Amino acid sequence: MNILIVGGHAKANFLTKSLKDSGHNVTIVNKDKEWCKIMAHSHGIVGVYGDGTKPFVLKDAGAIEMDTVIALCNKDSSNLVICEVAKKQFKVKNTFAVVNDPKNIRIFKKLGVDKVISSTEILSDMIEFEAVIDNLINYLPMENEKIILSEFYVDVRSKVADMKIKDIDLPPEAIIAYIIRDDEMVICAKGHCELKVSDKVIVLSRSKDFAKITSLFYWGK
Amino acid sequence: MRINKKNNVIVIGCGRLGSTIAGNLSDKNKNLMIVDMDQSSFRKLSASYGGLTKEGDGTDIDLLESINISDTDILIASTDDDDTNILIAQIAAVVYKVPDVIARIYDTSKAITCKEFGIHVISPTDLSIKAFQKMIFNEEV
Secondary structure, X not given: OEEEEXXXXXXXXXXXXXXXXXXXXXXXXXXXXXXXXXXXXXXXXXXXXXXXXXXXXXXXXXXXXXXXXXXXXOOHHHHHHHHHHHHHOOOOOEEEEEEOOOOHHHHHHHOOOOEEEEHHHHHHHHHHOHHHOOOEEEEEEEOOOOEEEEEXXXXXXXXXXXXXXXXXXXXXXXXXXXXXXXXXXEEEXXXXXXXXXXXXXXXEEEHHHHHHHHHHHOOXX | OOOOOOOEEEEEOOOHHHHHHHHXXXXXXXXXXXXXXXXXHHHHOOOOOOOEEEEOXXXXXXXXXXXXXXXXXXXXXXXXXXXXXXXXXXXXXXXXXXXXXXXXOOOHHHOOOOOOXXXXXXXXXXXXXXXXXXXXXXXXX
């Protein structure tokens, strides 16, 4: 895939490396001339120096050939303009914007940006779950965060330890799907299965029920 | 667009353009609200300005909702930054369905989606070019 990354320093550097490693063609656009040079040298890619919100700069960077454009500028509004110009003028299929204000996620999607993520939101989510981070192993929101796929560790102090699944007070719309025992045995969870200490459990739930789920596996209040 | 019947106006960006337009509309008895990041920029408003002022970030939807953006008839985005004006104008037109949205945009090549959303674009660059052509070649463009 041809991917254009606009703006960003550390983020652009990291993304370029991982995208290059998975075999994609990466081009970057940056306002910082020195940074463009450094990126072009260290990754062997094309670095275009200029303001990526200007259509002629995107054109010089070959936007018309791109499958994906990723906007990583510090200003939310710049990222919107980059994605809109890429989409409308250069017919880029996938546009991806990073925003500071989580409220802009909904707005940007409404305005036609394909993927929007907010690092602020991810950070605040992580802080929110920090209390249970010890036994929350995996956390994957799906379908615009309506559904959450999560993996928990059953601690000796967890409320659900040594309980049968049918006896656990799960929210009605949540499912315990699998139990992983001794890191290799995968058990399809049925009502009569008992959760043992040091099991790992895969849970599917609605995001509104997630706090309840974490409290089942957590040993605090 | 006719201003006669429309009463509630929000102006975002209290620079020379924003403050002057707000002053003019206020003199015509419209309900004005002007927003700027910097409290001191409200000094540019004329002494007769009878509208409200609000200090804050005009791209923040919480602020926009607090000044009743859904009830406004006209929104004017007149900050000094094209990208910011484009974002504000599109939020107003698409999310809050403000009937008339006007944005000042220096580089119109960026405003590619504005027309599609029915946003009126005023470009100082285009206006200057037209004025020049009229003056020098004596032609209307």
